[in-house]
Amino acid sequence: MTIRVRACCVLALASIWGSAFADDIVFMSVHALQDKLISRELSAVEVTEAYLERIEQLDDAGPQLNAIIEVNPDAREIAEALDRQMASGGAVGPLHGIPVVLKANIDTGDSMATSAGSIALANNRADADAFHVALLRDAGAVILAKANLSEWANFRGAASVSGWSSLGGQTKNPYATDRNPCGSSSGSAVAVSARLTPLAVGTETDGSIVCPSGINGIVGIKPTVGVVSRTGIIPISHTQDTAGPMANTVYGAALLLESMAGQDSEDLASVPVVGRFLPDLEKRMLNGVRVGVWRGYFGERNVPVRKVLDQSIDALESLGAEIVDPVVIDVPDSVGTSEREVLLHEFKDGLNRYLKNGSVDESVNSLAKLIAFNDANVERAMPFFGQELFLMAEGKGGLDSSGYLEALEKSRTAMQALVDSVLHEHNLDVIVAPVNSPSWKTDWVNGDVFGLSSSRLAAVSGYPSVVVPAGEVAGLPVGMAFIGSAFDEADLIQYAYAFEQATKARIEPQLLQRVEIENGL
Numbered sequence: 091m092t093i094r095v096r097a098c099c100v101l102a103l104a105s106i107w108g109s110a111f112a113d114d115i116v117f118m119s120v121h122a123l124q125d126k127l128i129s130r131e132l133s134a135v136e137v138t139e140a141y142l143e144r145i146e147q148l149d150d151a152g153p154q155l156n157a158i159i160e161v162n163p164d165a166r167e168i169a170e171a172l173d174r175q176m177a178s179g180g181a182v183g184p185l186h187g188i189p190v191v192l193k194a195n196i197d198t199g200d201s202m203a204t205s206a207g208s209i210a211l212a213n214n215r216a217d218a219d220a221f222h223v224a225l226l227r228d229a230g231a232v233i234l235a236k237a238n239l240s241e242w243a244n245f246r247g248a249a250s251v252s253g254w255s256s257l258g259g260q261t262k263n264p265y266a267t268d269r270n271p272c273g274s275s276s277g278s279a280v281a282v283s284a285r286l287t288p289l290a291v292g293t294e295t296d297g298s299i300v301c302p303s304g305i306n307g308i309v310g311i312k313p314t315v316g317v318v319s320r321t322g323i324i325p326i327s328h329t330q331d332t333a334g335p336m337a338n339t340v341y342g343a344a345l346l347l348e349s350m351a352g353q354d355s356e357d358l359a360s361v362p363v364v365g366r367f368l369p370d371l372e373k374r375m376l377n378g379v380r381v382g383v384w385r386g387y388f389g390e391r392n393v394p395v396r397k398v399l400d401q402s403i404d405a406l407e408s409l410g411a412e413i414v415d416p417v418v419i420d421v422p423d424s425v426g427t428s429e430r431e432v433l434l435h436e437f438k439d440g441l442n443r444y445l446k447n448g449s450v451d452e453s454v455n456s457l458a459k460l461i462a463f464n465d466a467n468v469e470r471a472m473p474f475f476g477q478e479l480f481l482m483a484e485g486k487g488g489l490d491s492s493g494y495l496e497a498l499e500k501s502r503t504a505m506q507a508l509v510d511s512v513l514h515e516h517n518l519d520v521i522v523a524p525v526n527s528p529s530w531k532t533d534w535v536n537g538d539v540f541g542l543s544s545s546r547l548a549a550v551s552g553y554p555s556v557v558v559p560a561g562e563v564a565g566l567p568v569g570m571a572f573i574g575s576a577f578d579e580a581d582l583i584q585y586a587y588a589f590e591q592a593t594k595a596r597i598e599p600q601l602l603q604r605v606e607i608e609n610g611l
Contacts, residue, residue, distance in 0.1 A: 111140070112139075112140040112143050112144065115132065115136065115137055115140035115141075116140055116141060116144050116285040116288075117285060118288075119338070119339055119341070119342065120188065120288050120289065120337060120338075120339065120341060120342035120345060121339070121341050121342070123137065123187075123188055123288060124184070124186075124188070124345075127176075127181070127186055127187040127188070128181055128186070130176065132187075133169075133173045133176075133187070134168075134169035134170075134172040134173050134176070134186070134187030134232060135166065135169045135170055135173055137169070137187055137188070137189065137232075138165050138166055138168075138169040138187075138189055138232050138234065139166070139169075141189050141234060141285075141286060141287055141288075142161065142165065142166075142234070144284075144285060144286050145158055145161060145235065145286050148284055148286060148601075149281075149284075149286055152601075153262065153264070153267050153601050153603075154262070155261065155262050155264055155267070155280055155284055155286075156238060156258065156259050156260060156261045156262060156277075157237055157238055157261050157262075157271075157276070157277040157278075157280035157281040157284065157286060158191070158235045158236070158237060158238065158277065158281060158286060159194045159205070159207065159235075159236050159237060159238040159239075159255075159257065159258040159277065160194070160202050160203065160235060160236045161234070161235045162198075162200065162201075162202055162233055162234055162235055162236075163201060164200055164201070165189070165232055165233070165234050165235070168232050168233065169187065169232050172186060172187050172230060172232065173187070181230060182228070182229070182230035183228060183229035183230040183349070184229055184230070184345060184348070184349055185226065185229040185230045185231040185289075185345070185346070185349050186229075186230030187230060187232060188230070188231055188232065188288055188289060189231070189232045189233075189234035189287050189288060189289070190226055190231040190232065190233055190234060190287065190288075190289045190290065190291065190346070191234050191235045191236070191237050191277075191278060191281045191282075191286070191287040191289070191290040191291070192223065192233060192235075192236055192237065192278075192290070192291050193236070193237050193239050193274075193275055193277065193278050193290075193291055193292050193293055193333075194206065194207055194236040194237060194238065194239055194255075194257075194258070194277070195207075195239060195243055195293060195323060195324040196220050196223060196236075196291060196293070196322065196323050196324075196333065197216035197218065197219060197220040197223065197322035197323070198216060198219055198220070198223055198233060198236075199216055199217060199218040199219045200215075200233070201215065202215070202235075202236050203215055203236070204216050204236075204324065204449075205236075205255075205257050206239070206241065206242050206243065206255075206324045207238060207239050207240070207241040207242065207255025207256065207257050207258050208241055208242060208255065208256055208257060208460075208471070209256045209257050209467065209470055209471055210454045210460055210463045210464070210467075210471070211257075211450065211454065212257055213451065214449055214450050214451070215449060216322065216447075216449050217447075217448065217449055218322070219322065220319070220321060220322025220323055220333075221319035221321040221322055221352070221354040221356065221357070222291070222318050222319050222322075222333055222350040222351075222352070223322065225349060225350050225351075225352050226291075226346075226349055226350055229349040231289075231349070234287055235281075235287070237275070237276075237277030237278040237280075237281050237290060237292075238253070238255055238258035238259070238261045238276065238277035239253075239255060239258070239273060239274045239275060239276060239277055239278075240252045240253055240254065240255065240273030240274035240276060240298075241254065241255035241256055241257075242324075242480075243273075243274040243293060243295065243298060243324070243326055244273050244274040244298065245274075245295070245326050245433070245437060245479050246475075246476075246477050246479055246480055247472070247475035247476045247477055247478055247479060248475070248476070248478040248479065249475045249476075249536070249537035250475050250537055250538065251270075251474055251475065251532065251533070251534055251537055251538060252270050252271065252272050252273030252274065252276055252302075252538050253270060253271045253272070253273050253276035253277070253280075253532070254474065254534070256470055256471050256472075256473075258277070260532060260534075261276045261277050261280050262280070262532075263280070263305065263306065263529050263532075263599075264280055264283050264284040264306065264599035264601055265283075265306070265307065265529065265565060265566055265567065265599045265600065265602065265605070266529070266565070266566065266602045266603070266604050266605040267601065267602070267603055267604070268531055268532060268603065268604040269529040269530065269531055269532065269566065269604075269605070270305070270529050270530050270531070270532045270538065271302055271305060271306055271529070272297075272301040272302040272304075272305040272306070272526065272529065273298060273301070273302060274292075274293070274298040274302075275290075275292025275293060275294070275298050275299050275302050275303075275310075275336065276302050278290035278291060278292040278302070278336050279292065279302035279303055279305070279306040279308055279310070279336055280302075280306055282306070282308045282336050282337060282338055283306040283307055283308050283338070283599055284599060284601075285338075288337065288338070288342060289335065289336070289337050289342055289343075289345075289346045290335075290336045290337075291333055291334070291335060291336070291346070291350065292310065292333070292334055292335075292336050293323055293331065293332065293333045293334070294312045294330075294331070294332055294334060294545075294549065295326045295327050295330045295331050295433065295549065296330060296429070296433075296545055296546060296549035296550065297543060297545035297546075297549060299311070299312045299334045299336065299557075300312055300525045300526075300545050300548075300555055300557045300569070300571060301525060301526050301540075301543070301545060302336075303336055303525070303557040303569055304524075304525040304526035304557050304559075304567065304568060304569025304570075304571075305526050305528075305529045305566075305567060305569070306567065306599075307559050307562075307567030307569075307596055307597060307599065308336055308337065308338055308559070308596075309336070309337050309338065309339060309340050309342070309343040309556070309557060309558055309559070309586070309590070310334060310335070310336045310343065310556075310557045310569075311334045311335050311336075311343050311344070311347055311554070311555075311556050311557075311579070311583070312332060312334045312548060312549070312554060312555045312556075312557075313332055313334050313347065313351070313554050313579055314332075314552060314553055314554045314576050314577050314578075314579065315329065315330065315331070315332050315359050315552035316332075316357075316359040316360050316361040316552075317332070317347075317351050317361065317363060317554075317577070317579065318332055318333045318334065318347070318350055318351050318352075319333075319352065319353075319354035319356070319357045319360050320332065320333065320357050320359070321354050321356045321357050324441070324444055325436075325437070325440035325441060325443075325444055326433060326436065326437050326440065326441075327432065327433045327436040327437065327440070328358075328359065328436055328440055329359075329432060329436065329498065329502050329552065330429075330432075330433070330502070330549055330550065330552060332552075333350070334347070335347045335350065338596065339590065340369060340556075340558060340583060340586050340587040340590050341368070341369060341371070341587070343556075343583075344367045344368050344369055344583045344587075345367075345368060347367045347579070347583075348366060348367040348368060351363045351367070361577075365580055366580065367579055367580055367583055368583075369583050369584045369586075369587035370584065371587075373584060373587075373588065374409070374587075374588045374591050374592065375409050375410045375588060376406060376409040376410050376411040376585060376588050376589075377409075377410035377411075378410065378411075378412065379410070379411045379412065379519045379520065379585060380411070380412045380414060380516070380517055380518045380519050380520075381403075381406050381411045381412065381413050381414065381518070381519065381520055381521075381522055381585075382414045382415075382416075382417035382512065382513075382516055382518040382520070382521045382522070383399070383403060383413065383414065383415035383416050383417060383521075383522055383523070384416065384417055384419050384521050384522065384523040384544065384547070384573075385399075385415075385416040385523075386416070386418065386419055386420070386421075387523050387524070387542065387543065387544035387547075388540075388542060388543045388544070388546075389527055389540070389541050389542025389543060390542070392527055392541060392542050394528070394563040394564075395524050395527055395528075395542060395563065395568055397561075398524060398560050398561035398562075398563070398568045398570075399523075399524050399560075399570075401560075401561060402522070402560045402561070402570050402589070402593070403415060403522075405589060405592050405593050406522070406589060408592065409588055409589070409592055414516050414518060417512055417516055417518070417521065418512075419508065419509075419512050419521075419547065420508075421505070421508065421546065421547070422500075422504065424500050425500065425501055425504060425505060425546070425550060426546070427497075428496075428497040428498075428500035428501035428504075429497075429501040429546070429550050431493065431494065431497035431501075432494065432497045432498050432501050432502070434479070434482050434483040434486050435483075435486045435487070435488075435489060435491070435493075435494040435497075436489070437457075437479075437483045438457055438483040438484060438486050439488065439489055441457050441483075442456055442457055445457075445460075457480060457483060457484050458484055460480065461477060461480050461481065461484060464477050464480070474534045474535075475537060501550050502550055502551065502552060505546075505547070505550040505551040506551045506552070506553070506576075508551075509521075509547060509548075509551050509553060509573075509575060510575055513574075513575055519574070519581065519585070520572050520573065520574050520578075520581070520582060520585055521547070521572075521573040521574070522570055522571065522572055522573070523544040523547075523570075523571050523573070524542060524544060524560065524568055524569070524570060524571070525543075525544055525545065525555075525557050525568075525569045525570065525571040526542060526543070526568060526569055527540070527541030527542035527568075528541070528562075528563040528564060528566035528567075528568065529566050529567075544571055545571075547573055548571070548573050552576070553573065553574060553575055553576055553578070554573070554574055554576075554577070554578055554579045554582055555571050555572065555573045555582075556571070556572045556579075556582040556583055556585075556586040557569040557570065557571050557572075558570055558572070558586045558589055558590050558595075559590075559593075559595045559596040559597075560589075560593065560595050561593075561595050562595075562597055564605055565597070565600070565602075565605055566605065567596075567597065570589070572585050572586050572589075
């Protein structure tokens with residue numbers, strides 16, 4: 091199949107990028123930034139200002155990517171304090187002076203709002219950092235900004251538009267700005283891809299880290315549920331929710347994961363973290379690693395994506411991996427229905443608990459009040475799609491209901507058993523599959539068009555998935571997911587690192603206004 095592409099309207103990059111010095115900084119790898127900050131060749135202030143300049147020129151002006159919903163007014167002050175610490179006593183930790191952007195459903199005990207992108211929570215300022223944010227500060231991170239997201243983490247309306255929120259507007263894909271960034275961690279992914287930040291944190295219930303990572307050509311890690319604390323994150327599901335790192339390289343994502351992972355007594359799923367996540371940078375072969383190729387995901391008939399998959403399999407084989415192709419993973423149709431039932435029940439329970447935390451205005455401190463707020467502010471809150479999921483969740487019973495408990499058994503428990511049985515049956519170390527189709531055009535009338543998805547396997551089971559750039563279709567990125575069993579993160583990261591180093595598949599976004607594809611992708 092031949093795809094003919096005509097790129098259109100490259101924005102005037104030279105005129106919207108900043109100084110050569112700032113560009114040198116924002117295009118450095120996280121590993122290089124670490125070295126230069128520790129050696130004091132760069133200061134935390136210089137790094138922070140370079141990224142703030144980049145945000146002004148690409149997010150606020152220029153192509154107006156709209157990835158950032160709010161810049162931290164304390165960012166420079168934080169960087170200055172870190173520079174003083176470096177001069178007097180050395181680095182605070184492994185992230186010393188490195189900016190990190192947080193998705194806007196994550197609490198920070200500062201002046202930035204935790205809004206979930208909703209105008210209803212525009213003034214919700216938390217009393218304290220989320221547990222994992224406190225760990226990032228302890229590691230020396232500069233909390234640079236909050237990122238836009240699909241409103242309420244894409245759990246409000248049935249015909250939602252990924253990357254859109256009533257508070258933040260529409261985030262744009264940096265590869266072609268008329269195309270969708272996927273969600274719900276759209277702003278986090280775009281901020282990394284367009285080099286508005288070296289590192290970002292997203293959250294996932296089903297696909298919200300892995301899809302925007304794949305579509306925006308970056309690395310994303312959805313950890314096993316329990317590796318990263320969820321305390322201080324606006325919830326959807328306590329059985330599937332997790333925060334996770336996003337970066338331009340596997341090393342950067344692994345470094346962020348290592349810095350934000352930790353046991354939290356307030357999160358019942360939280361576990362003690364065993365071992366380290368950073369890859370061995372000298373280990374670039376996969377000799378004897380057994381890789382199962384899953385071809386039964388939604389959208390497998392996409393011919394251009396299948397070509398990317400086949401090229402990726404060749405690369406893995408050249409690294410010494412033993413390929414099992416295909417592996418059959420028969421996901422029952424009931425899993426999707428049951429997952430929806432679980433999410434609706436847990437959303438109502440978890441959100442109502444979060445909204446009672448004291449920082450939320452009484453007028454919107456329950457799901458029922460949010461529904462009423464949206465109804466009273468339809469033109470601003472719901473101009474493109476409604477709140478069907480809110481209404482369905484409000485109608486559900488408690489977590490002791492038989493309907494919920496049965497659905498949980500048919501979704502999470504069933505998917506864990508399925509993944510583990512496939513890994514055992516074929517003696518596999520990892521399962522691989524493309525995570526996304528090429529990005530679709532943003533459409534506020536019809537909503538999202540997911541041409542391909544393989545996220546459910548890891549999402550419903552609560553198991554880890556590491557996404558790495560694998561190729562492109564008409565200049566639009568396609569990511570490869572490395573999926574394993576519970577707490578396999580360290581191994582998956584090492585496999586992903588070897589694949590990344592062998593393929594060098596990531597391409598820099600060119601900030602096109604559109605890509606015209608004659609075959610209609």
